[in-house]
Amino acid sequence: MTKPIIYLQRTFREEFIDKIHTIAPEYQIKTELTNADLSVVEISVGWSKQFGESLLASDNLKWVQSISAGVDYLPLKDFSDRNILLSNGSGIHALSISEHIIGVLLGYYRGLNEAVKKQEQEAWAQDSIHYDQLSGKNLLVVGTGHIGQQLSKSIHSLGVNVYGINTTGHPAEGFVETYSIKNMAKIVPEMDIVVGILPGTPATYHIFNSDIFDKMKKTAVFINVGRGDTVHTKELTLALEQKSIAFAALDVFEEEPLPKEKPLWKFDNVLITPHISGMTVDFQNKFMKIFLANLKSYVADKELSVNQVELKRGY
Incomplete structure (x- = not known):
């Protein structure tokens, strides 16, 4: 009898690999698939567009x-219709993204962004550099999950x-x-900083729009x-x-890479980063803590113990 396959879309x-073999000795582990393999894959680590329809x-x-962490690019309805379990990498990137956000804020409030531009011009522009104090600011985190809590x-x-926004307004650790x-829309007028950390779902589509931006402080970030x-994007x-x-x-855009003709590239009051906030040191170790814990529970009772996604909600 052919052993079922655990397909790893990337190399670990x-x-x-040894730990996977120890937990799931009845499975084959493959990083490349033949046509004959496609019908034998039971677990897919990552999702391949090349093999998706066949799987x-x-x-x-x-x-x-x-x-x-985000799963909006996956065929969630197909997973739901076929009762396929889905878990994500939520939490892996929390520290990296938090440090990215803090770096952005310090760069803006301490005038470092402007200093870099002035250095390129060889200009000593002490009197024209914008500066402010981050301490004492009110920051609204829209999305109080792993990343939001780590940022707080x-x-x-x-x-x-630090204040938080979530689906129901339920309490979350670390928020005032x-x-x-x-x-x-009622909360943003009191905030100095608004940080979006939301998944992509029908409910969150274009949730940051002119109704929100028009209510924010003119000094807001x-x-x-x-x-x-x-x-x-157009309203922002x-x-x-x-x-x-x-x-x-x-750090993220409706269309990536951001097209060169978009006016955002030329605005002095915008910092664009190429979807790098989640880049994480020792990613494999952090990811495998999630996957191996789930593999143990899946092998034992076909259930997941960490980060199971509610397919109808999309997160």
């Missing part, structure tokens, strides 16, 4: 472990007051107060490290052009 270190056509695919923890020592997402389509562009908000730092 030998130490982790879904098989009755044997039972579980997909996403390498990323990391930035607390800098004297920032949390509010329901339906009340976001907007940062997005969630999904690009949570932001209405207009808000920045009209100086309705002071500054935006954008």
